Amino acid sequence: MYNKDKSVSNITDFEGQVSLDKFSDSDRIYFQSMAFETYAIDKKEIRSFAHQILMTPRSEKINPVVISASKFEQRLQDIPQKIISQNVQDVLSNNPQTSADLLQQSGQVYVQKSQQGGGSPLIRGFSTNRLLITVDGVRMNNAIFRGGNLQNVISIDPLSIDHTEVILGPGSVVYGSDAIGGVMNFYTKKPQFTQDSMVFSGNALIRYATANNENTAHLDFNYGTSKFAAATSISINSFGDLKMGSHGPDEYLRNQYVDRTNGQDVMVDTNNPEKQIPTGYDQINLLQKFRYKLNQSWEFDLGLIYTATGNYSRYDVLTRFNDTGDPRFAQWYYGPQKWFMANAKAIHRGNGKWYDKMIFSQSYQKFEESRNNRSFQEAKLFQSKEQVDVHTTSIDFERRNRENNVLFYGAEFLDNRVGSIGSVFDIDLEEREAAASRYPDGSSWRSLAAYANYQWRLNRKLTIQSGLRYNHIWLDAQFRDQFFNFPFEEVHLSTGALTGALGATYLPDDTWELRANFSTAFRAPNVDDIGKIFDPSPGTVIVPNPDLESEYSYNTEIGIKKRINDKFTFDLATYYTHLKDALVPRDFQLNGQDIILYQGELSQVQAIQNAESAIVYGVEIGVQYEFNDHLKIYGHYNWLQGEQEEIDGSKVAVRHVSPSFGDFHAVYQNDKLQLDTFVMFNGQFEFNDLAPSQQARPYLYARDRNGDPYSPSWYTVNIRSSYKINEGLTATAILENITDQRYRTYSSGIAAAGRNLIFAIRYAF
Numbered sequence: 001m002y003n004k005d006k007s008v009s010n011i012t013d014f015e016g017q018v019s020l021d022k023f024s025d026s027d028r029i030y031f032q033s034m035a036f037e038t039y040a041i042d043k044k045e046i047r048s049f050a051h052q053i054l055m056t057p058r059s060e061k062i063n064p065v066v067i068s069a070s071k072f073e074q075r076l077q078d079i080p081q082k083i084i085s086q087n088v089q090d091v092l093s094n095n096p097q098t099s100a101d102l103l104q105q106s107g108q109v110y111v112q113k114s115q116q117g118g119g120s121p122l123i124r125g126f127s128t129n130r131l132l133i134t135v136d137g138v139r140m141n142n143a144i145f146r147g148g149n150l151q152n153v154i155s156i157d158p159l160s161i162d163h164t165e166v167i168l169g170p171g172s173v174v175y176g177s178d179a180i181g182g183v184m185n186f187y188t189k190k191p192q193f194t195q196d197s198m199v200f201s202g203n204a205l206i207r208y209a210t211a212n213n214e215n216t217a218h219l220d221f222n223y224g225t226s227k228f229a230a231a232t233s234i235s236i237n238s239f240g241d242l243k244m245g246s247h248g249p250d251e252y253l254r255n256q257y258v259d260r261t262n263g264q265d266v267m268v269d270t271n272n273p274e275k276q277i278p279t280g281y282d283q284i285n286l287l288q289k290f291r292y293k294l295n296q297s298w299e300f301d302l303g304l305i306y307t308a309t310g311n312y313s314r315y316d317v318l319t320r321f322n323d324t325g326d327p328r329f330a331q332w333y334y335g336p337q338k339w340f341m342a343n344a345k346a347i348h349r350g351n352g353k354w355y356d357k358m359i360f361s362q363s364y365q366k367f368e369e370s371r372n373n374r375s376f377q378e379a380k381l382f383q384s385k386e387q388v389d390v391h392t393t394s395i396d397f398e399r400r401n402r403e404n405n406v407l408f409y410g411a412e413f414l415d416n417r418v419g420s421i422g423s424v425f426d427i428d429l430e431e432r433e434a435a436a437s438r439y440p441d442g443s444s445w446r447s448l449a450a451y452a453n454y455q456w457r458l459n460r461k462l463t464i465q466s467g468l469r470y471n472h473i474w475l476d477a478q479f480r481d482q483f484f485n486f487p488f489e490e491v492h493l494s495t496g497a498l499t500g501a502l503g504a505t506y507l508p509d510d511t512w513e514l515r516a517n518f519s520t521a522f523r524a525p526n527v528d529d530i531g532k533i534f535d536p537s538p539g540t541v542i543v544p545n546p547d548l549e550s551e552y553s554y555n556t557e558i559g560i561k562k563r564i565n566d567k568f569t570f571d572l573a574t575y576y577t578h579l580k581d582a583l584v585p586r587d588f589q590l591n592g593q594d595i596i597l598y599q600g601e602l603s604q605v606q607a608i609q610n611a612e613s614a615i616v617y618g619v620e621i622g623v624q625y626e627f628n629d630h631l632k633i634y635g636h637y638n639w640l641q642g643e644q645e646e647i648d649g650s651k652v653a654v655r656h657v658s659p660s661f662g663d664f665h666a667v668y669q670n671d672k673l674q675l676d677t678f679v680m681f682n683g684q685f686e687f688n689d690l691a692p693s694q695q696a697r698p699y700l701y702a703r704d705r706n707g708d709p710y711s712p713s714w715y716t717v718n719i720r721s722s723y724k725i726n727e728g729l730t731a732t733a734i735l736e737n738i739t740d741q742r743y744r745t746y747s748s749g750i751a752a753a754g755r756n757l758i759f760a761i762r763y764a765f
Contacts, residue, residue: 001018001020001023001029001030001031001032002029002030002032002352003023003027003028003029003030008022008023008027008351008352009022009351009352009356010022010296011296011349013296015195020043020046023043024043025042025043025044026042026043026044027042027043028040028041028042028043029041029042029043029046031053031055032400033055036055036056036057037055037056037057038404039053039055039056041053064076064085066079066083066085066165067165067185067187068083068165068166068167068171068183068185069081069083069167069171069174070174070398070406070408070453070455071137071174071359071396071408071410072357072396072398072406072408074406074455077505077507077513078455078457078463078465078505079465079503079505079515080465080503080504080505080515080516080517080557080559081167081168081169081171081503081515081517081557082167082168082169082515082557082559082573082620083165083166083167083168084106084108084109084165084166084168085163085164085165085166086102086105086106086163086164087162087163088161088162088163088189090105091158091159091161092722092730092732092762093674093676093720093722093732094720095207095720095732095734095758095760096158097158097209097214097216097237097239098119098153098154098158099119099153099154099156099157099158099161099186100113100118100119100120100121100153100154101119101158102158102161102164103119103121103153103164103166103184104119104121106166106636107635107636107662107663107680108166108168108620108622108636108638109121109122109123109166109184110122110123110638110658110661110745110746111745112127112149112745112746112747112748113745113748113749113750113752114149114151114314114315114316114317114748114749114750115151115279115312115313115314115315115316115749115750116212116239116242116276116279116280116281116312116315116750117151117154117239117279117281117283117309117312117334117337118149118151118154118312119151119153119154120149120150120151120153121153121184122181122656122658123166123168123181123182123184124168124169124181124182124575124577124616124618124640125181125577125616125618125640125642125654125656125657125658126180126181126182126577126616126656127149127150127181127656128145128146128147128148128149128150128656129141129145129146129147129150129178129523129526129528130147130178130180130181130523130656131178131179131180131181131182131183131184132171132175132178132179132182132183132184133152133153133156133183133184133186134175134183134184134185134186135156135186135187135188135305135341136186136187136188136303136343137185137187137343137359137361137394138341138343138361138363138365138392139175139176139178139392139414140152140365141177141178142365142367142388142390142416143388143390143416143418143443143444143445143475143526143527143528144367144386144388144418144439144526144527144528144532145178145526145528146528146532147528147529147583147584147585147608148536149747151334151337152337152339152367153184154283154309154337155307155309155337155339156186156307157233157235157285157287157307159205159216159218159220159233159235159285160188160189160220160233160235160285160287160305161186161187161188161189162187162188162189162190163187164184164185164186164187165185165187166182166183166184166185167179167182167183167185168182168573168575168620169181169182169517169519169555169557169575169577170182170501170519170520170521170553170555170577171183171521172469172471172497172499172519172520172521172522173451173453173467173468173469173499173500173501173519174408174451174453174467174469176412176447176449176469176471177447177471177473177497177522177523177524177550178523179521180521180522180523180551180553180577180579181577188233188287188289188303188305189220189222189231189233189287189289190231190289190291191222191223191224191229191230191231191289191290191291192222192224192229192231193224193225193226193227193228193229193291193293194224194225194226194229195226196225196226197225197226198223198224198225199222199223199224199225200221200222200223200224201221201222201764201765202219202220202221202222202764202765203218203219203220203221203762203763203764203765204218204219204762204763204765205217205218205219205760205761205762205763206218206760206761207758207759207760208758208759208760209753209756209757209758209759210755210756210757210758211242211243211736211753211754211755211756212239212240212241212242212243212279212280212753212756213238213239213240213241213280214237214238214239214240214758215237215238216235216236216237216238216760217235217236218233218234218235218236219232219233219234220232220233220234220287226293227292227293227294228290228291228292228293229290229291230288230289230290230291231287231288231289232287232288232289233285233286233287233288234285234286234287235283235284235285236282236283236284236285237282237283237284237285238280238282239279239280239281239282239283240280241275241276241277241278241279241280242275242276242279242280242750242751242753243272243274243275243276243753243754244274244275244276244742244751244752244753244754245274245737245740245741245742245743245751245752245753245754245755246274246740246742246754247739247740247741247742248712248714248741248742248743248751249702249703249712249742251701251702251703252702252742252744252751253273253274254270254273254275254276254277254319255269255270255273256268256269256270257270257277257278257318258318258327258329258330258331258376260330263428264377265330265376265377267327274742274754276315276750276751278313278315278318279312279313279315279750280312281309281310281311281312282309282310283307283308283309283310284307284308285306285307286304286305286306286307287303287304287305288303288304289301289302289303289304290302290303296349297348297349298346298347298348298349299346299347299348300344300345300346300347301343301344301345301347302342302343302344302345303341303342303343303344304340304341304342304343305339305340305341305343306338306339306340306341307337307338307339308336308337308338308339309334309336309337309338310336311333311334311335311336311372312333312334312337313331313332313333313334314332314333314334314749315749315750316699316700316748316749316750317329317332317373317749318332319699319749320699321699322376326376326377327376328375328376329373329374329375329376330374330375330376330377330378331372331373331374331381332372332373332374333372333373334369334370334371334372335369335370335371335372335383335385336368336369336370337368337369338366338367338368338369339365339366339367339368340365340366341363341364341365342363342364342365343361343362343363344361344362344363345359345360345361345362346359346360347359347360348360350399352399352400354397354399355397355398355399356398356399356400357397357398358395358396358397358398359394359395359396360394360395361392361393361394361395361396362392362393363390363391363392364389364390364391364392365388365389365390365392366387366388366389366390367386367387367388367390368385368386368387369385369386370383370384370385370386371383371384371438374427375600378600379426379427379428379429380424380425380426380427380600381424381425381426381427382422382423382424382435382599383422383423383424383425383435384420384421384422384423384435384437384438385420385421385422386418386419386420386438386439387418387419387420388416388417388418388419389416389417389419390414390415390416390417391414391415392412392413392414392415393412393413394410394411394412394413395410395411395412396408396409396410397409397410404456404457405454405455405456405457406454406455407452407453407454407455408452408453408454408455408467409450409451409452409453410450410451411448411449411450411451412447412448412449412450413446413447413448413449414445414446414447414448415444415446416444416445416446416526416527417442417443417444418439418440418441418442418443418444418445418527419441419442420437420438420439420440420441420443421437421441422434422435422436422437422438423435435483436481436483436484436533437481437533438532438533438534439477439527439528439531439532439533440477440478440479440481440491440527440531440544441478442478443475443476443477443478443527443531444474444475444476444477445473445474445475445526445527446473446474446475447471447472447473447474447524448471448472449469449470449471449472450469450470451467451468451469451470452467452468452469453465453466453467453501454466454467460507461506461507461508462504462505462506462507463504463505463506464502464503464504465501465502465503465504465505466500466501466502466503467500467501468498468499468500469498469499469500470496470497470498471496471497471498471499471522471524472494472495472496472497473493473494473495473496473497473524473525473550474492474493474494475491475492475493475494475524475525475526475527475530476490476491476492476493477490477491477527477530477531477544478490479491479531479544484533484543484590484596485591486543486544486590486591487590487591488546491530491531491544491546493525493530493546493548495524495525495549495550497522497524497550497552499519499520499521499522500519500520501517501518501519501520502517502518502519503515503516503517503518503519503557504516504517510563511562511563511564512560512561512562512563513559513560513561513562514559514560514561515557515558515559515560516557516558516559517555517556517557517558518555518556518557519555520552520553520554520555521552521553521555522550522551522552522553523550523551523583524550525548525549525550525583525608529545529548529583529608530544530545530546530548530608531544532544533598535598535599535601535603536585536606539601539602539603539604540603540604540606541596541598541603541604541605541606542585542606542607542608543588543590543596543605543606543607544607545588545607545608545609548583548608548609548610549581549610550581551579551580551581551582551583551610552579552580552581553577553578553579553580554577554578554580555575555576555577555578556575556576556577557573557574557575557576558573558574558575559571559572559573559574560572560573566626567625567626567627568623568624568625568626569622569623569624569625570621570622570623571620571621571622571623572619572620572621572622573619573620574617574618574619574620575617575618575620576615576616576617577615577616577617578613578614578615579613579614579615579616579644580613581610581613582610582611582612582613582614582644583608583609583610583611584608584609584611584612584644585606585607585608585609586606586607586609586611586647587604587605587606588605588606588607588609589605590605593605611647612644612645612646612647613644613645614642614643614644614645614654615642615643615644616640616641616642616654616657617640617641617642618638618639618640618641619638619639619640620636620637620638620639621636621637621638622634622635622636622637623635630668630669630670631666631667631668631669632666632667633664633665633666633667634664634665634667635662635663635664635665636662636663637660637662638658638660638661638662639660640657640658640660641657642654642657652691652692653689653690653691653692654691655691655693655694655747656747657691658745658746658747659682659683659684659685659689659711659713659746660682660683661680661681661682661683662680662681663678663679663680663681664678664679664681665677665678666678671724672723672724673721673722673723673724674720674721674722674723675719675720675721676719676720676721677717677718677719678717678718678719678720679715679716679717679718680715680716680718681713681714681715681716682713682714682715682743682745682746683713684710684711684712684713685710685711685746686704686710687704687706687708687709687710689710689711690709690710690711694709694747695708695709697709699749700744700747700748700749701744711744711746711747712743714741714743715741716736716737716738716739716741716743717737717738717739718734718735718736718737718738719734719735719738720732720733720734721733721734727764728763728764728765729761729762729763729764730761730762730763730764731759731760731761731762732758732759732760732761732762733757733758733759734756734757734758734759735755735756735757735758736753736755736756736757736758737752737753737754737755737756738755739755740754740755741754742754
C-alpha cells in the first residue's frame, strides 16, 4: 500500500492485514501485488467496503512470476526475453540424477557429456564459459571456467532445488561477463516461516536405476516459526558404470579397457561391450539455510552449500588409441570436484523514496578440482590441482515509482584468486617431482560493475524494458615457470565493457503475447583464456597469450505466444546472434617455435586468440493442448544454425551449435496418479556439418559409408509414472529408452543410458 504524493508505504502481514495509520483520510492509497491489477481508493472510502480490499488477477493463464530477468519479481509476460522454468514438482516427477539431466529434461536445453560425472549445457549455440550459472542469485562462473566442456553444473543437487529459471539468450545487463548464450538460475529450497509457534516438516527419498546401478538417498526438512526458519538438505549418490543401449552404431561399443595387473598395464577384454568402463563415481551434497525476520522491514538469510564428488574418469579420452593400436592413456581422471558456498543476505523493504526493496549480498565460494593422466605402460602420472577462492559483494534495488513502472538497479564486485600446482608422480618408484602448473599460480581476476534496468508499462497492453550495465575487469598473472621460457613474466589486463538491452512486450488481448528484444553481451578474458597450459587433443598444446580483448555479441529476438479457446497454446521464438572477436584456440608460436615438447610428446603450439566472428540463428517452437483437467499434450522443437569466419575468410560450422532437437509428451493426471509418455529426439549432423575441431575427433562419433565421423540422429520412447499412495507416501517408476537405443548426444564422448528402469519412493512428513 502506498501514496504517490507523500511516498508513504506499508505492507501486509501473512494474513493480508495491515494498519493504515500512516495515511490520512484524504490520502489516495494504491494497493499493489504481483500478478494483480493495482487498485486505488481514498482511505475514507475503505470503511464502506468493510475494511476489505479484493484484488483482481491480471490474467488467469499468463501470469507466472519469475525473478531471473532483474533479480526481483516480475510477471513473465512483461519480460521481452524467453525464460523457461521448472519447479520442485517437475524435479520430483522427472527424478533427474544430476542438474544437467534436469536442464535436458526441459526439452529446450541441450546437454553434452564427456563422462557420466558431467554435463555441459548448450543454449542457442553457446556453451561453457559463454553461459552463466547462478545459484540463489550468486554467479558460479569463476576465473578458470574454460571454453572446453564444463562439469560444474553437477555440483548443484537437483533434490535441493526449489525451482530453476533459464534465460534463453543474453543476460549481460543484469549478470555481466559470460552471459552471452543464456543464464541458468538455480534457486535452492528456502526456509519457510509459519504463523504457528513451531512447524517441522520434510521429505525422505530413495532411488535406484538399473542402467548405472544408481543408489541415491535424500533427506530434507524445514523448521519454521513466525520469525525464524531453517532448511536442511542432504543427498548421497552412488553411480556405477553406465550401460548403453543395444541398437545403434558399433563404434560406441567398448570391447577392451585398461587394467593394471602385477605392476603392468594390460588390455582386458570385456564380456559386455555395452558397459562403459570406467564411468562410475560417487557424490555427496549438503545444504543448510537460515532465515530470520526481524520485523516487517528487515530479513536476514544465510545459506551454506557443500558438494563433493569422488574421482571420475574422463571416459572419452580413455577411448583414444595411438598409431600403434595401443590406448593413448592408461589413466585419465578428474580428482574430487569440490564446491563450497556461503551466502549471506540482508533484505530491506524501504519507504519508496530511493527503493521499495533492497538486497545486500555477501558470498564466498571455494572451488577445488584436479586432473590426473598417465600414458599407457608409462609410470609417470601427471597431476595438476586447482583452487579458486571467490568473494562476491552485490547490492540490488527495486523501486516502483508508479504502479506500472519499475526501476531495478545495483552494483557488484567480484574477486577471484587462483591457486594452481603441477607435479609428476612415479607410480613405480613412488616419487614426486614438480611439473608445469595448468594456470599461473596466484593469479587474480576482478570485476566491478553497476547496472540499471527500467520497466515502463505504457498501458495494459504495452510494456517496454531497457537497461545498461558498465563492467570493468582487471586480471593479473605472473609467469615464473622454470618449465617454459615465456617471453613475458607477467600479464596485466584492464578493460571495460558497456552493454545494453531494449525490449518490448505487447498484449493485444488475453490470448496474444508478442515480444521483441535487442541486446548486447560480452565475455572478458579470464585466467583460463590468458594463462592455461594443456593439451586439448593429441599432438596439440595450448600456451598462454597475454594479448587478448573481450568478445562481444549483438542479439535480436522476436517471440509470439497465442492461446486458443483456453486449450491450445502455441509459442514461437526466433533469434539471431552475431559474435565478434571470438576467443578461440588457433595456431601460435612460443619463442618463435610452433612445435614444443609437452608431457613427453612433440605438440603443435596453439593459444586462445581474438581470431574470428560467428553468427548463430534459430527457431524455437512450443505447443500445448489441454483436452481437460486431466489430459494434455505438449512438445518442443529447436532448430538452429551457425557459421564462423576463419582467418582465411572461409566459413565453417560453429562448434557448440547442436543438431535440431526436441520432445513430445502426453500427460494424464488425477488426484493420485500421474502418467507421462514422451519421446525425445535429435537430428543428424553429417561430416560436413561438424566443426573442424569435431571432425578431428573421430573417436567421439560414428562412421559414415566413407569412414568419416558423423553424429547420427536418434530418438527415445519413455514413460514416467507416479502414484500417491497416501498423504505422505509417493512412489515413482520411470522406464527410459524403452526401445534400448544406442546413442550419443552431439559432441559427447560417452553413450547415453540404454533401457533404464528407475524406481523411487518419497515420504513427506
